[in-house]
Amino acid sequence: MIDENAWDTGDERTLVLDGVEAGSFSRAGRTLFANEALWEPETWLIALDSPVTFPALANVTAHAFGEGVWYRVTFQRTALADANGALYPLQASPDTPRERVKVTQVEELNDIRIRNKLERFARLQGGPRATKAEVKALLDAAGADIAEPMLVVYDVGQGNCNALVDAGACPGSPPKVHLFFDFGVPTGWNYPTLPTPALDPLSSPPATLPPPVVLSHWDMDHWAAAVGGGPHYGRTGAVIHWDSRAIADRKWLVPSRGRGGLGQRLTPTAWRLALALHRHGNLMIWPTLMNSVRSAAGHWIIKCVPQPGVKWDNNNTGLALSALLCTRYGDHALCPGDAEYSSILTNASQPMEIFHLVASHHGANLTHAHAIPDAYYSGMSTLAFSHGAQYGHPKAGAISDHLSHGWNIQHETHNRRALAGFTHGTVGLSYWQRKVTHKMCSGCASRIATCPVWV
Ligand SMILES: [Zn+2]
Numbered sequence: 151m152i153d154e155n156a157w158d159t160g161d162e163r164t165l166v167l168d169g170v171e172a173g174s175f176s177r178a179g180r181t182l183f184a185n186e187a188l189w190e191p192e193t194w195l196i197a198l199d200s201p202v203t204f205p206a207l208a209n210v211t212a213h214a215f216g217e218g219v220w221y222r223v224t225f226q227r228t229a230l231a232d233a234n235g236a237l238y239p240l241q242a243s244p245d246t247p248r249e250r251v252k253v254t255q256v257e258e259l260n261d262i263r264i265r266n267k268l269e270r271f272a273r274l275q276g277g278p279r280a281t282k283a284e285v286k287a288l289l290d291a292a293g294a295d296i297a298e299p300m301l302v303v304y305d306v307g308q309g310n311c312n313a314l315v316d317a318g319a320c321p322g323s324p325p326k327v328h329l330f331f332d333f334g335v336p337t338g339w340n341y342p343t344l345p346t347p348a349l350d351p352l353s354s355p356p357a358t359l360p361p362p363v364v365l366s367h368w369d370m371d372h373w374a375a376a377v378g379g380g381p382h383y384g385r386t387g388a389v390i391h392w393d394s395r396a397i398a399d400r401k402w403l404v405p406s407r408g409r410g411g412l413g414q415r416l417t418p419t420a421w422r423l424a425l426a427l428h429r430h431g432n433l434m435i436w437p438t439l440m441n442s443v444r445s446a447a448g449h450w451i452i453k454c455v456p457q458p459g460v461k462w463d464n465n466n467t468g469l470a471l472s473a474l475l476c477t478r479y480g481d482h483a484l485c486p487g488d489a490e491y492s493s494i495l496t497n498a499s500q501p502m503e504i505f506h507l508v509a510s511h512h513g514a515n516l517t518h519a520h521a522i523p524d525a526y527y528s529g530m531s532t533l534a535f536s537h538g539a540q541y542g543h544p545k546a547g548a549i550s551d552h553l554s555h556g557w558n559i560q561h562e563t564h565n566r567r568a569l570a571g572f573t574h575g576t577v578g579l580s581y582w583q584r585k586v587t588h589k590m591c592s593g594c595a596s597r598i599a600t601c602p603v604w605v
């Protein structure tokens with residue numbers, strides 16, 4: 151399968167193929183969830199130097215992603231000069247050697263039986279769907295007992311990782327995490343866009359319960375922080391060591407297909423996360439027919455539905471979080487992941503006052519700029535861009551489109567600064583900044599690495 155994200159955001163036209171080895175796949179059961187614990191898909195990520203040289207990929211942009219196209223790819227690892235691609239590592243430092251491959255054939259896969267099985271895996275078919283009550287209970291527990299809600303947009307370079315935290319004990323005690331929204335780090339050649347040292351979201355103190363992860367969508371830059379050390383390729387493909395703190399200790403609420411069977415398609419590398427979570431009993435799949443859920447504390451999770459003109463891709467068919475920052479005035483902070491705002495707000499069952507906003511899709515241009523929510527209070531409302539300056543994000547058009555909706559205060563996670571011994575660009579969006587001066591954080595003796603440097 152083509153890694154939609156790597157193709158979509160790359161200006162330099164890198165195309166990454168995410169695949170499962172044919173023999174490994176033929177040994178698998180009928181669905182991803184029908185497999186014995188010993189079965190692990192042998193997966194490979196291959197970045198092609200010049201995709202258009204393969205006729206099957208020549209007009210790949212014309213294919214709507216999400217339509218079930220699979221390719222059969224033949225390649226070998228090589229040290230010779232005729233290499234035309236490289237193994238794409240999950241985590242590559244600048245000095246990670248590019249392991250070269252020679253791709254000899256790329257053809258569209260026409261065998262309907264194999265294609266259907268691949269689609270069953272990609273759509274998480276056979277996976278147990280959570281009930282609406284289970285989803286609500288998860289969100290109720292995570293959102294309970296927050297004295298001063300704050301939404302933190304961690305500086306994870308070209309990726310996304312947000313958290314709902316309690317800043318009620320600030321200063322004097324660092325914020326406690328109640329819920330993660332996305333758990334991303336950059337992958338492949340984008341990996342060095344992380345700050346140095348890399349920020350570990352799990353180093354924040356947790357609330358009483360291990361904070362669950364709500365996954366916006368299955369693109370790797372939104373979940374790859376669950377991968378521990380590595381990356382390496384072995385004889386049987388990518389070697390992935392999961393960070394057990396991320397996988398074993400907490401639930402993940404993930405999107406899958408929506409109404410009509412359209413929506414999320416997981417690449418084979420993402421199957422491995424779903425499988426690892428499932429084997430720990432921690433995979434919660436969003437119920438197919440549920441539009442949204444509101445927690446007892448007033449936080450919303452909304453299922454995205456693309457409006458006419460927007461692609462039914464992973465970005466626009468996932469989940470969004472709207473965290474309630476102030477009960478009294480009903481002010482929210484909206485976390486869209488990579489979804490257009492128009493894909494989110496149609497399923498919100500009541501209009502929301504968006505006090506703070508995380509910019510959609512790392513600041514990429516929007517198809518529906520008119521759907522940007524208006525800043526509730528331009529004098530204080532803050533827009534945060536989570537990006538790694540790799541693709542010219544945020545785009546000039548996205549900046550000006552947001553400005554015209556009142557988002558005059560804009561922070562970028564890539565805009566790094568040193569504050570009390572920590573250098574990164576983490577942004578904190580909270581209601582209490584109305585009352586407390588910004589100087590509180592710089593003077594705080596109990597600052598930790600995950601505390602915001604911009605508020
Ligand atoms: Zn995405």
Ligand SMILES: [Zn+2]
Nearest residue numbers: 369371488511
């Ligand atoms: Zn993304």
